[in-house]
Amino acid sequence: MIELQGIFQTYQGSSGPVEALRGIDLKVPRGEIFGVIGRSGAGKSSLVRTINLLNRPLAGQVRVDGRDLTALQPDALRAARRDIGMIFQHFNLLASRTVFDNVALPLELEGLRRAEIVARVVPLLELVGLSDLKDRYPAQISGGQKQRVGIARALASQPKVLLSDEATSALDPETTRSILALLREIRREFGLSIVLITHQMQVIKQVADQVAVIDAGRIVEQGQTLEVFSRPQHEVTRSLLDDVVPQTLPEPVLARVRAILGAAPASQARLLRLVFSGCESDQPILSDVIRRFSVDLNILHGQIDEVQGRPFGALAVLARGANEQLRATVAHLRSSGVLVQEVSHV
Ligand SMILES: Nc1ncnc2c1ncn2[C@@H]1O[C@H](COP(=O)(O)OP(=O)(O)O)[C@@H](O)[C@H]1O
Ligand SMILES: [Mg+2]
Numbered sequence: 001m002i003e004l005q006g007i008f009q010t011y012q013g014s015s016g017p018v019e020a021l022r023g024i025d026l027k028v029p030r031g032e033i034f035g036v037i038g039r040s041g042a043g044k045s046s047l048v049r050t051i052n053l054l055n056r057p058l059a060g061q062v063r064v065d066g067r068d069l070t071a072l073q074p075d076a077l078r079a080a081r082r083d084i085g086m087i088f089q090h091f092n093l094l095a096s097r098t099v100f101d102n103v104a105l106p107l108e109l110e111g112l113r114r115a116e117i118v119a120r121v122v123p124l125l126e127l128v129g130l131s132d133l134k135d136r137y138p139a140q141i142s143g144g145q146k147q148r149v150g151i152a153r154a155l156a157s158q159p160k161v162l163l164s165d166e167a168t169s170a171l172d173p174e175t176t177r178s179i180l181a182l183l184r185e186i187r188r189e190f191g192l193s194i195v196l197i198t199h200q201m202q203v204i205k206q207v208a209d210q211v212a213v214i215d216a217g218r219i220v221e222q223g224q225t226l227e228v229f230s231r232p233q234h235e236v237t238r239s240l241l242d243d244v245v246p247q248t249l250p251e252p253v254l255a256r257v258r259a260i261l262g263a264a265p266a267s268q269a270r271l272l273r274l275v276f277s278g279c280e281s282d283q284p285i286l287s288d289v290i291r292r293f294s295v296d297l298n299i300l301h302g303q304i305d306e307v308q309g310r311p312f313g314a315l316a317v318l319a320r321g322a323n324e325q326l327r328a329t330v331a332h333l334r335s336s337g338v339l340v341q342e343v344s345h346v
Contacts, residue, residue, distance in 0.1 A: 001193040002028040002051060002161060007060035009046050009217075020046040021057065022217035028161075028210075033187055033194045035208030035225070037201065037240055043217040044197045048165050051195060052084040053077065065160055082110070085154030089166040091146040093138040093153075100125065100134040103152045110157065124152040127189075128182065144175035151182065155190070162186070162194045168203055180207045201243040205229070205307050213237045226307050230277035230339060245275075245314045246302060253301050257318060267323040272330070275314045275339035276304060285336050286317075289329045295321035316343075 009021035020043045028034040038044050049055040050062055053069050062069045069080055093102050103124055107117045125131045128148040133141055138149070147167060154162055164183070168176040184207055187194055196208060204211050204225060212222040213236055221234040229245060232238045238247045249257070261269055290297055297317050304313035319326055333340050 001030040001032075001065060002026070002034075002195065003061070003063040004047075004050065005061040005063075007047070007050055007062070008058045009043075009050060009055060010058050020217055021050070024060070024214075024217070024219060026212060026219065026222075028193050028195060030193055031187065031191045032209045033183065033196060033207050035196045035198065035204040035211040036214055037198055037204055037211060038214035039236065039240070040199060042214045044199070044214055045165055046217075047214065048086075048163050048195060048197045051161070051163055052081055052086060082106075082157040083160045084163060085157065085159035085161070086163040086165070087147065087150045087154050087167045089169045091138070091143075091150045093146055093149055095138050098135050098137055099130055099141065099149050102138070102149050103156055106153060106156045120156060121152075124155055127155075127186075128152045142175075143171050144179060147171065147175075147179050148182065151179075151186070155186065158190075160192060162192050163197075164194065165197045166199070167196075169198070169200070173202070176203065177206065183207060199240075201240050205244045205305075209308065213240070224308075226277050226310060226312060229307055229312060230275050244305070245312070246316075247314075249301055249316050253316070257300065260318060264320065268326070269318065269320045270326055270330075271343040272317045272319055272333075273314060273341040273343055274302075274317055274333065275341070277307075277312045277339070278310055278337060283336070285333065285338060288336075289332050292332065293321065293325040293329045295319055295325050295329050 004024050004026040007021050007024040011018045011020055024047060036044055036047060046055060050057045053062065064080065065083060067080060069077060072080055097105065100121060103121045104117050107120055125134055128151055130145060130148050133145065138146055168179050171179060180203065183194060186192060196203065198204060208225045210223065211225050211228050212219050213234060215236045221228060221237045228237065229241065232241050241247060257271055261271065286297055289295065297319055300316045300318055302313060302315035304311055306312060319329060330340050
């Protein structure tokens, strides 16, 4: 649905040129929620703004629904942009317009008649749950409600693509969850492709089918969310993931582990990091190995959660037993589909 090829973007900064995007290639399939995550300054906003050519890239192609936007004349580009809705961190509502009139604005600009506008806006307000607040002004509603207005406005032109630049970053976790649930519902209802920019892995975890990690203007890692969460390759990905699945042990836990490992012969105690991704968390895998191999497993730290509707998480486990039994334990866990990392330096 969206295809970016060889995108470069450079700004003239006060102290010389800033290379914000340095060769981005990206494909977003139709109907998918595609997450792009990165630290502040990584190039996320620059990237999302090239998709609707709010920023024209220095080089590269932007194809949306088969059309090369960079090749279009201004009139054709204006029309093509109606296929691309956008929502923002700070909502960008007009303070002097009511909820209804904010949503109606793009339709007024398109030149629709009043009756057509009403016919479009009413069901959208219903969809985002704001029918009762349609005559309020932005100053009279909450942040989450403002974002719902932003979403309804973005959908008014019946776009095929929805771009979201940190749309939940100004909201509390609970409101974030409700907005993300709304985005999922919209995707289901309209089959939209959604590009979701965020610096929060929690957001990716809750909604993204695929995730791309951007750092210093380049995509450094990309894949199915569950896959990337299970086997992060890049250091930036790991550090961002620490938010949702601990990559390292907290210092007090490490101190305890050091004490135990220091006292036991190396062959009889091991620190393991178990990553569960997919269906195995439903199985009694840990009690199974304890029974089979008579090892002691002490869960030190971790959490099992859900990603893309499937169990996912990591546990730090101290395993104790005879060397042979420990080796068999690791092998058995691996054959059960658990990713086992032996932590040798603590
Ligand atoms: N209009 C601009 N002029 C100069 N530099 C800019 C401009 N916009 C962004 N940048 C710089 O480009 C880089 C990427 O910015 P941005 O795309 O906003 O990152 P993000 O959204 O990931 O925080 C940063 O170094 C930023 O300072
Ligand atoms: Mg940004």
